[in-house]
Amino acid sequence: MSNTSLPSALLAALSELLGPSGLLTEAGDTDPFCTDWRMLYHGRCAAVLRPANTEECAKAVALCAEYGVPMVPQGGNTSMVGGATPDESGKAVVISTNRMTRVHAIDHADLTMTVEAGVTLKAAQDAAAAEGLMLPLSISSEGSAEIGGILATNAGGNNTVRYGNARELALGLEAVLPDGQVLNLMRRLRKDNTGYALRQLLIGSEGTLGIITTAIIQLQPAPRSRETALCALADPQGVLNLFAAFRKQDPAAIQAFEYMSGTSMALVNSLIEGASLPLSEPAPAYALVELGSPRGDDSLRTLMEEVLGQALEDGLVTDAVLAESEGQRQALWVIREEHAEAQKRAGASVKNDVSVPLSAIPEFITKATAACEALIPGIRVAPFGHIGDGNIHFNLVQPEGMDPKAFLAQDHAMMDTVANIVRTLDGSFSAEHGVGQLKTYMMPSWRGGAELDAMRKIKAALDPKTLMNPGKIFP
16 A cells, blocks of 8 residues: 655656656655664654666755655665664655665776775675775674675774775765755766865765765785784783784784674674584683785794784783684674674664773773763673674663663663763764664754754755755754
């Protein structure tokens, strides 16, 4: 049954433009686009628009703008903060990029890939690998997260410590503005100081300023050698000290350096089939270390063994296992990448995607753990994250046996408890997930005054009718 509230003239124009596969109005077809991955937000929409290219997207946006219809851009729908979910009014349309799935070109001289917004990160990685290159961005949801959404949220992930966030990897963009204009910023230039950097304005804007449709992404030579190790340590300070030991020897060799708490690791081991701890016994903290190089020699193995050998001798590391094959390497990464899924299976959870200076990570984890355990006795504090760039996913899982709704009813209290500690350490309440609709209430106190006022003016200039992804970022 159709649930659209769109004017008949607009519906007819969209139908003619997009065709039957590009316009969804039946409730059974649109419902999956109206619920986020975490099942926290359940909205409604007047229709789902699925343009096949930038031209169709621009014409569809122009039509919606003409009729004053709100638009919610959506990629792989993997947002952790409800950033791609419509509200419950049913007035907005979702504009999905999942039909824009072409990899246009890979340039070996420029080391770039030109790719449409609906290509999943995994598909883009595979396309680069087939050419002997590497797309260095890596996140747990890469099988479903799409390039457009990744750029719109400035995603980071596991390799940020070496290659930077999505912002650092995007050379060019094409985007549709809220009035339907196409903004062509598709320039493969490392240096281009010609006015405002509009590309950087769109990256991280969470779809509130326009819809990214195509991008030029920087690639890297594929590593010819990798060394991966899972290490057991006594506490987060030990993990930070181990990172410092590797960085002192060769910072350019560190491709990823991930922290996992004992509590979060235990959830993975108990709830994820096929994930098992390859160490002699559980530990309070773990580090997953990956070194990479385009060189094909054994220098990385030597570096890994020397640093870990000294760390074991000093008592910094209590146990470690090195991957001896690509299969073992992938098995170690499964352990890391399944933390979010394991926590989802464990019950209701509150996710705090925060960042602090590297030196403050141990203090933050210690203080925030104590504060949350005092707030809700029995809470399972299960942090993990990218210790090399200061981004910790300080996630909180409901106590066993507690009613999930009762737990989630205290989400703001938990988030504020964590955020208050982050603030004292000069950190940020959102490191890589964005603000979405989950954290809008935090914006006035964290980014108020001139900063938030400047954001509002930019939004008003590009989207004066507030039609593009309403209800996100701004309170």
